[in-house]
Amino acid sequence: MYRIAALTPERIPAWHEVVATTAAHDLPGEPLPTLEQVRAQLTTAGLNSRRAGWLALAPGGDAAGVAALRLFDAEGQSHLCELEVHVRPERRREGAGSLLLEAAVSTAGDEGRRSMIGVAADPGPGTEFCAARGFDRVLTFSNLLLDVAFADLDVATPEGYEAVMWQGTVPGELAEAFAVAKNAMNDMPTGEMDYGVQRWDADRVRTMAEVLADRGDTLMTVAARRGEELAGFTEIVIRAGETRRALQYDTVVAPEHRGHGLGLWLKAEMVGWLRAEHPGIAEVETDNADDNAHMLAVNNKLGFRLHRRSSEFQLSLRS
Numbered sequence: 242m243y244r245i246a247a248l249t250p251e252r253i254p255a256w257h258e259v260v261a262t263t264a265a266h267d268l269p270g271e272p273l274p275t276l277e278q279v280r281a282q283l284t285t286a287g288l289n290s291r292r293a294g295w296l297a298l299a300p301g302g303d304a305a306g307v308a309a310l311r312l313f314d315a316e317g318q319s320h321l322c323e324l325e326v327h328v329r330p331e332r333r334r335e336g337a338g339s340l341l342l343e344a345a346v347s348t349a350g351d352e353g354r355r356s357m358i359g360v361a362a363d364p365g366p367g368t369e370f371c372a373a374r375g376f377d378r379v380l381t382f383s384n385l386l387l388d389v390a391f392a393d394l395d396v397a398t399p400e401g402y403e404a405v406m407w408q409g410t411v412p413g414e415l416a417e418a419f420a421v422a423k424n425a426m427n428d429m430p431t432g433e434m435d436y437g438v439q440r441w442d443a444d445r446v447r448t449m450a451e452v453l454a455d456r457g458d459t460l461m462t463v464a465a466r467r468g469e470e471l472a473g474f475t476e477i478v479i480r481a482g483e484t485r486r487a488l489q490y491d492t493v494v495a496p497e498h499r500g501h502g503l504g505l506w507l508k509a510e511m512v513g514w515l516r517a518e519h520p521g522i523a524e525v526e527t528d529n530a531d532d533n534a535h536m537l538a539v540n541n542k543l544g545f546r547l548h549r550r551s552s553e554f555q556l557s558l559r560s
């Protein structure tokens with residue numbers, strides 16, 4: 242009934258329309274992605290990653306569903322790809338999702354990938370679809386929201402540390418130390434996920450900031466400095482055109498600096514800065530894996546509250 246067409250620049254508005262329609266249906270009240278955000282995401286090269294995309298077209302040519310596959314190319318993650326699929330609510334259970342998955346699996350095979358991951362609201366149709374199509378649930382997590390106005394920022398600076406903050410690319414003199422701190426992120430609990438390892442150096446952290454800037458996103462970072470070292474950091478992104486919600490990116494404290502309250506303090510500093518710099522931003526969204534109890538305690542203390550539940554699914558592509 243449906244035929245698969247490759248995503249081309251001319252088809253991006255149709256692609257966006259499906260994503261916005263399904264998001265409005267599945268996640269009522271959530272900010273909807275704008276056409277500009279989707280276009281930037283689909284056409285701007287990621288950090289060591291590329292995207293392939295497809296549409297499932299009905300006989301009249303209307304798009305019933307869409308899929309994008311992100312292919313990671315960095316050393317340590319070249320086995321991995323990440324899928325998103327969205328099918329219009331009134332077109333579900335007609336095989337469009339399965340056709341889109343087939344296209345993605347075929348490309349993943351051509352690219353020599355071992356694992357395909359994807360996130361779905363849990364419970365929800367995505368969870369049922371993943372279970373029916375052979376994915377394993379490898380990580381469960383909560384999506385948390387912080388009301389910026391009510392965050393508890395009364396957190397003392399841990400002794401011996403100083404906050405440094407920057408918007409966009411890391412200042413040159415901090416780039417090496419920041420890359421070292423970024424590598425500590427590889428400790429993050431990823432459940433049963435075959436996620437691989439991301440290696441950071443000064444060039445790669447600069448490139449990441451450039452990728453976000455090319456998309457028009459605002460990247461804010463607060464780090465804890467002790468001497469020459471950055472003991473930890475937290476990052477927030479405000480996507481281009483976003484007026485209400487900021488997204489939490491990485492937060493990490495290097496193993497030898499854990500246990501001094503740096504995580505809570507860094508995040509509180511960030512929210513204070515956000516209030517001052519971007520007063521329109523009313524909320525911050527973060528994901529918290531269920532097996533990351535320390536991060537959950539920090540988030541709860543700051544005032545984050547449960548918003549919804551999701552899971553990460555994984556399909557093994559080679560037997």
Ligand SMILES: CC(C)(COP(=O)(O)OP(=O)(O)OC[C@H]1O[C@@H](n2cnc3c(N)ncnc32)[C@H](O)[C@@H]1OP(=O)(O)O)[C@@H](O)C(=O)NCCC(=O)NCCS
Nearest residue numbers: 326327328333334335336337338339359366367369370373
């Ligand atoms: C998940 C989604 C893409 C499925 O699209 P779809 O076109 O309905 O999928 P298919 O028709 O190919 O379904 C294939 C099988 O998955 C299972 N399935 C899909 N949706 C289901 C549901 N709501 N309840 C139970 N089983 C379901 C069924 O086994 C189905 O086969 P069947 O209809 O013959 O019983 C669609 O529901 C969607 O867009 N959801 C929101 C976004 C999302 O969660 N995406 C997945 C994240 S990667």
